[in-house]
Amino acid sequence: TQLLEQSPQFLSIQEGENLTVYCNSSSVFSSLQWYRQEPGEGPVLLVTVVTGGEVKKLKRLTFQFGDARKDSSLHITAAQPGDTGLYLCAGEFEDSNYQLIWGAGTKLIIKP
């Protein structure tokens, strides 16, 4: 059974600071996605990474996929209060018939 571990579980920082959150698995991902979920809403897709070593940027957000495709990170530069939310990673694994397996998320609060 594939498990995704996200860390930290909770992060509260001041506006303007930088932060990194992580997503790890003991198995190799076929692909990995990052979502952001706000209270009362469903997750919204931020990015999909497929190739080991891949780096994608979305404004102040930088996503990295590990070379071995077992881990990923999300780095936010100069965090803003609008970045507040639950950040979820979700992976596809060949062994699980490509059904999305989700981490428990990192709850991020950016204080003004």
Place this chain on the structure above:
Amino acid sequence: DAGVTQSPTHLIKTRGQQVTLRCSPKSGHDTVSWYQQALGQGPQFIFQYYEEEERQRGNFPDRFSGHQFPNYSSELNVNALLLGDSALYLCASSLGPSGRASYNEQFFGPGTRLTVL
């Protein structure tokens, strides 16, 4: 362009009862997936419907069943409710039969919050 809509928003049931949740996909989408998100956890895949058939199923008991209608809308039914069924139930729609989120982006609705007492 209407996004994914779900009804009801909130629901309170007692143990042993049955519940039906409804989902209308994003305009133009033909595939609907259902997820259960317990408090403090990530979503867990329940099943996916395409062409009115269940195409994939996660590790959920038969008490969880579904249906897709010709207009692509979908229902999730849960029988013999347990306290542990309390969760946010999310519906996601996508276009195409691939079934792989990396191929076809999923758009999520706001969810139905089910509380079982």
